[in-house]
Amino acid sequence: MTDVSVAQPPLKASGAFYVETVTWVQHWTESLFSFRTTRDPGLRFASGQFVMVGLVVDGKPLVRAYSIASPAWHEELEFYSIKVPDGPLTSRLQNIKVGDQVLIGRKPTGTLVLDGLKPGKRLYMLGTGTGLAPWLSLARDPEVYERFEQVIVTHTVREVADLNYRELFEEELPKDEILAEVIGGKLTYYPTVTREPFRTQGRITDLIESGKFFEDIGNPPFDPAEDRVMLCGGPSVLVDLKQQLLDRGFVEGSIAKPGDFVLERAFVET
Structure with missing residues (x-):
């Protein structure tokens, strides 16, 4: 599995994304992991919705849709992910550590509500x-x-x-x-x-x-x-x-x- 560093300079919030800090990472198996991040007070969602999550790669946002695994009332955001060895995003995202920054989309959506x-x-x-x-x-x-x-x-x-x-x-x-x-x-x-x-x-x-x-x-x-x-x-x-x-x-x-x-x-x- 490729070890791709996600080290990056501090990010700045943009119109489409919040910048949140990783607070917890759990590697369940070689192919599954979970992580939590801080949550901007302005982010509102219904339990069951998804949001775009990702990293800045080569100066551009690289994101995919992730269901929010934490309930709407929780102060942090939790996500549950597969690891795709050659996946453009998860090959990088699986290496995040506490203190790293990730992009969280500002517009939750989805039908599972x-x-x-x-x-x-x-x-x-x-x-x-x-x-x-x-x-x-x-x-x-x-x-x-x-x-x-x-x-x-x-x-x-x-x-x-x-x-x-x-x-x-x-x-x-x-x-x-x-x-x-x-x-x-x-x-x-x-x-x-x-x-x-x-x-x-x-x-x-x-x-x-x-x-x-x-x-x-x-x-x-x-x-x-x-x-x-x-x-x-x-x-x-x-x-x-x-x-x-x-x-x-x-x-x-x-x-x-x-x-x-x-x-x-x-x-x-x-």
């Missing part, structure tokens, strides 16, 4: 890989639990080591001083692994189709009258998940016209 969904009983957030990021934001947002009786977060990965944030869902959130009372047993975390032995194995689409997913969590199959769904992950999985929902009578929604499910199409590997 509560206002894109009609009222419902259960909220399913189905994610693969770093598609977990928006669920990290939404699962820590009290408004989610005000709107839904049950919140189910799925995370499908290739290997067990890729189940980053597992401790957050299984141990930390149930004990959190503030959120534990708000969540109150409403949150269900469902991790699955496709290439190694694990208690729940397989692609989430297959587990939905076979009914094992619903059997495992003790819920009835998808019902557009009661269930609302958010999708984020690899393109092929999104295509299959969307078709499963359409086949069951779900209608895609947007902020302009709320529906039964929403998905995010903004992400590419860079």
Whole structure:
């Protein structure tokens, strides 16, 4: 993996970007890492939205879309990223350290927001890989639990080591001083692994189709009258998940016209 230094002179805020300072970096595996930055008080976003994040390379901003993994109320910004060895951005971004500066776009956007969904009983957030990021934001947002009786977060990965944030869902959130009372047993975390032995194995689409997913969590199959769904992950999985929902009578929604499910199409590997 190329070791590209991100050392750079102090940056100045521009019309399109804030300049924020890295406060925390966590390398989960050789291909996955997370980081946090300071947050300008002027940045407002809804949990589930994404923003452009990047570095100045050769005097120009090099950015890509990242879901904000921290909830809208948090004083810092958190991001969850893959490492692409030859990626123009992540080959550099993976080497950031505490104290480094990054560019954060001033205009958050995205479809994975509560206002894109009609009222419902259960909220399913189905994610693969770093598609977990928006669920990290939404699962820590009290408004989610005000709107839904049950919140189910799925995370499908290739290997067990890729189940980053597992401790957050299984141990930390149930004990959190503030959120534990708000969540109150409403949150269900469902991790699955496709290439190694694990208690729940397989692609989430297959587990939905076979009914094992619903059997495992003790819920009835998808019902557009009661269930609302958010999708984020690899393109092929999104295509299959969307078709499963359409086949069951779900209608895609947007902020302009709320529906039964929403998905995010903004992400590419860079």
